Amino acid sequence: MIQDIEPVRLDNQYRNVAPDDGDMVFFFEGSSLLGRLDEDIINVPSYREFLDGYNGSDADNHGDRDFDFIYLFALVMPDRTENRFFLAKPVISESNIAKGSFQGEMADSAVHIEYESCWEGYEFTGVNLFRKARPKEIAYASITAFHLYGWYRDNTFCGRCGHTLLHGKKERMMFCPVCKNSIYPKICPAVIVAVTCGDKILLTKYVGRTYKDYALVAGFTEIGETVEETVHREVFEETGLKVKNLRYYKSQPWGLSGSLLYGYFCEVDGDTGITLQEDELAIGKWVSASDIDMIDDGISLTKEMIVKFAREHSE
Numbered sequence: 319m320i321q322d323i324e325p326v327r328l329d330n331q332y333r334n335v336a337p338d339d340g341d342m343v344f345f346f347e348g349s350s351l352l353g354r355l356d357e358d359i360i361n362v363p364s365y366r367e368f369l370d371g372y373n374g375s376d377a378d379n380h381g382d383r384d385f386d387f388i389y390l391f392a393l394v395m396p397d398r399t400e401n402r403f404f405l406a407k408p409v410i411s412e413s414n415i416a417k418g419s420f421q422g423e424m425a426d427s428a429v430h431i432e433y434e435s436c437w438e439g440y441e442f443t444g445v446n447l448f449r450k451a452r453p454k455e456i457a458y459a460s461i462t463a464f465h466l467y468g469w470y471r472d473n474t475f476c477g478r479c480g481h482t483l484l485h486g487k488k489e490r491m492m493f494c495p496v497c498k499n500s501i502y503p504k505i506c507p508a509v510i511v512a513v514t515c516g517d518k519i520l521l522t523k524y525v526g527r528t529y530k531d532y533a534l535v536a537g538f539t540e541i542g543e544t545v546e547e548t549v550h551r552e553v554f555e556e557t558g559l560k561v562k563n564l565r566y567y568k569s570q571p572w573g574l575s576g577s578l579l580y581g582y583f584c585e586v587d588g589d590t591g592i593t594l595q596e597d598e599l600a601i602g603k604w605v606s607a608s609d610i611d612m613i614d615d616g617i618s619l620t621k622e623m624i625v626k627f628a629r630e631h632s633e
C-alpha cells in the first residue's frame with residue numbers, strides 16, 4: 319500500500335521549526351502540486367529554490383503575496399538522515415483573500431499559470447500523480463502533505479468567532495487567541511468492505527469517479543455509529559445486502575479524501591440478490607475469484623484486498 323515505504327519512515331511528530339535552504343517545499347493550488355516529473359520521478363523545490371524563484375519573479379505579475387512555511391514531517395532514511403518537508407501557505411488576512419485559495423478543486427488555471435512563471439522547470443500537476451510517481455516515499459509524502467494542506471487552508475479563521483487563528487507551538491493544532499477555540503487536524507474514518515459469498519466477491523464501480531477500476535463497497539462513518547455499523551449500513555444502502563462475520567483486515571491513511579480507511583472482509587447473510595443504489599454505484603456484481611485479473615499496484619487497500627481474496631479462492 320502507499321504507506322508501506324520501509325525501510326524509509328515518515329516521522330509525523332510536529333516540530334515548531336523554520337526551514338533551512340535544503341528542506342523541501344510542497345506548494346499546492348486547488349488539487350495540484352508544484353513539482354517536476356522526470357520520467358516518473360517526482361521532485362519538489364527546495365526552500366532555497368522556492369524563495370529564489372518567487373523573489374526573482376515579477377511581483378506585479380502574481381500579486382503581492384507572501385508565504386508561511388509550515389513544518390509538515392520528515393522522511394527518515396535507513397541511515398537515519400532526514401529529509402524535512404514544509405508547506406508553503408500564502409499569507410491570508412481578512413482584507414486579503416488569496417486567489418484560488420478558497421476554490422478548492424476549482425482553483426482556476428490562471429492562478430497556476432501565474433505561479434508557474436516563478437519557478438522555471440516546475441509545473442502544477444494533479445495530486446493523483448502519486449499513483450504512478452516514484453520514489454514511493456515521496457509519493458506518500460505528497461498525498462499526506464495534500465491532506466495537511468487542505469486542513470491548513472480551511473482553518474485560517476476561527477469557525478466560532480471569525481478571528482485569525484494562530485499556530486500551536488507544541489503540537490499540530492490551530493488556536494484562537496480570542497475565544498480559545500482549538501482545532502486539530504481532521505481525519506474522517508471510512509470503510510472499505512469486501513463482501514464475499516463462497517468463492518465470489520462483490521465488486522463495484524462508482525458513479526462519476528475518475529477512478530475507473532473495480533472497487534469495493536466504501537463509505538464514510540457517520541457521527542454516532544461504530545465502524546462496524548458503518549460496514550452494515552453502507553453495504554445495505556448501496557447493494558441491499560445484509561452481511562455477517564465481519565473481520566477487520568488493515569487500515570490505510572488516504573490523504574486525497576482526508577480519510578482513514580478501515581478494511582473489512584465479511585460474508586453475505588441470506589439473500590444474495592443485489593439492489594443497486596443507482597446514484598452511488600454504476601456497477602455492483604458478484605465476481606468469481608478465478609475471473610479476477612487485477613494486479614496489486616502496491617498503492618491501495620482496495621486492490622490489496624481484492625487480490626488477496628482472488629489468490630486465496632481460485633484454484
Ligand SMILES: [Zn+2]
Nearest residue numbers: 476479494497
Ligand atoms: Zn475564536
